Amino acid sequence: PRVITLPGDGIGPEVTAAATQILREVAPDVTIEEHAIGGVAYDTHGDPFPQVTRDALAGADAVLLGTVGGAQDSVWNTLPRPKRPESGLLALRKALGCYANLRPVRVQPGLEHLSPLKPELARGVDILIVRELLGGVYFDGDRKIDGATAYNTMRYTTPEVERVARVAFWAAEQRRGRVTSVDKANVLEVSELWRRDVTALQGREYRGIHLNHEYVDSVAMLIVSDPSRYDVIVTENLFGDILSDLAAVIPGSLGLMPSASLGDGAGLFEPIHGSAPDIAGRGVANPAAAIMSAGMLLRHGLKRPDAANQIDRAVALALRQSPTRDLGGTADTATFTRAVLDALE
Amino acid sequence: PRVITLPGDGIGPEVTAAATQILREVAPDVTIEEHAIGGVAYDTHGDPFPQVTRDALAGADAVLLGTVGGAQDSVWNTLPRPKRPESGLLALRKALGCYANLRPVRVQPGLEHLSPLKPELARGVDILIVRELLGGVYFDGDRKIDGATAYNTMRYTTPEVERVARVAFWAAEQRRGRVTSVDKANVLEVSELWRRDVTALQGREYRGIHLNHEYVDSVAMLIVSDPSRYDVIVTENLFGDILSDLAAVIPGSLGLMPSASLGDGAGLFEPIHGSAPDIAGRGVANPAAAIMSAGMLLRHGLKRPDAANQIDRAVALALRQSPTRDLGGTADTATFTRAVLDALE
């Protein structure tokens, strides 16, 4: 199998190197090819998603991404929108056709104290957020800034709603059998369509799944005040961006949060943390989320659950034995990676 | 002065009655006139914002609103969108021209234990969220659901951005002098306009205020993991809906959260909690937020800061001496209201 790595900006190269090392160890037959994305790709190729990277994706089995984007005051942010690092990421998602972003949010037993929530609320939280990743206000072409007015259009079609809802129902079947669909149907027509289509699909094909609907403002409250009520959450792109980042704080460290983006072709696997330009290049970034993303790549991308489990267990052990600085420990990137390697069976 | 009360649905009538009682006590010269809104207005007048209510607003000095909307499975939710309770609320906001929704989020000293956050994070939190209330995706006429497609349009103009930003800068001048403007400028043109106009206004007229910009997904994280970093937050309608509800969980009880919506005419004052149909009519609802909203009405609507302070102090005392059930106490609506009356100087 062929895996493309796209280290990207900031701490991306460091954490991707760590994840690649682990990937090679548990799956030595995988060929790995590195390409450019994001701000560094703009600097070297004049394009945050260069043609050479796009070409390399053809025939790839999975993509391991680092992080993309610069500091708030980076010159990259003053470029025309299509040249900015984030546009490279959006173009990559589109090129791969990854319409379902999976964000597991799990509080590890014994690590409740890391959560900003009270331990009794954090304990046992195990949510999967499924975010629609190719539709809504993100990609719609009907958008403009012009003098003193600007607009964007939030649009969905039934096929777009159904394909991501299927992923949520499928995931719920492997979990606790509950899906909460999130919308703003009391205000938005686009949410009315979303709710109608998710409901119909459940009635037709997923009667074994318990489905309920909640408004996005209410979910923003409840995910903090009563997170244990959720199993699988499915929602559109913009709401998913906000809610998945919100939920990601519950375990207490973004350094522990991997993600998978799935579509009909190769999947995209990436840590959810940002590019952390302030600590980039110093060898201190926590590579756990990138390594766990490599685990998701093995599980969902290459269908190797045994290798994925091996990584998950080794990371859990390394987190206890050799925690990084963001977790109150002292391990730097290399030390933590070594601890994971040592913990692999 | 003339105040219109709109009790609305669910527990709205109970908490509005309590707030009206307090209002009469501290401002006996105010004339109070009650009108219908929401689901009950639909039931009695066939319209969630009937003409008779609309007419009554002319010449009013302030409006005290209860709560609007039914249970998830209410028949009201099956009505055509313009007939639903929520549409009455949106039409009311529009009729009053209230473009700035003010949501104070304050953790009362000694009540940190109510927060879902760890006490050390909750302590001292004092945020004011200023939400734009008449623009964005909420009101734009370019919206449709049609067969297998639906869309809504998120639109802003420079004057809409500037008028709400002014409220935020003005409020920051009375507080700690910091404004965080929230957008998704890395993806949306409408956010690019927002950021540009807020920045320009600060440069022209509010140089004494410290302004920074953050992305909505990042704010959703930071408001939970580090809420003390914020003073005033200003944002567009939909982001504001989500973030203000999210922030509202920090003090630990929605029953403690008033709001004010200001524009060029009469202001609108309402508790932020929902209509709680499950406990409606039983006399157990916590009226503190409605009473505090009457306080905001006196402060911002009738410019009577002394009477407003009187209410705030009496509520704080009553909360300690006679807490309601949602706060772990035993007081019902009448008992709590009596405690506030007794505590008034």
Ligand SMILES: CC(C)[C@H](C(=O)O)[C@@H](O)C(=O)O
């Ligand atoms: C960088 C940005 C375009 C992106 C998004 O909003 O999708 C990010 O927030 C994410 O969630 O991966």
Ligand SMILES: CC(C)[C@H](C(=O)O)[C@@H](O)C(=O)O
């Ligand atoms: C009921 C609904 C239309 C409303 C909104 O989204 O504005 C509510 O959530 C609020 O924040 O007052």
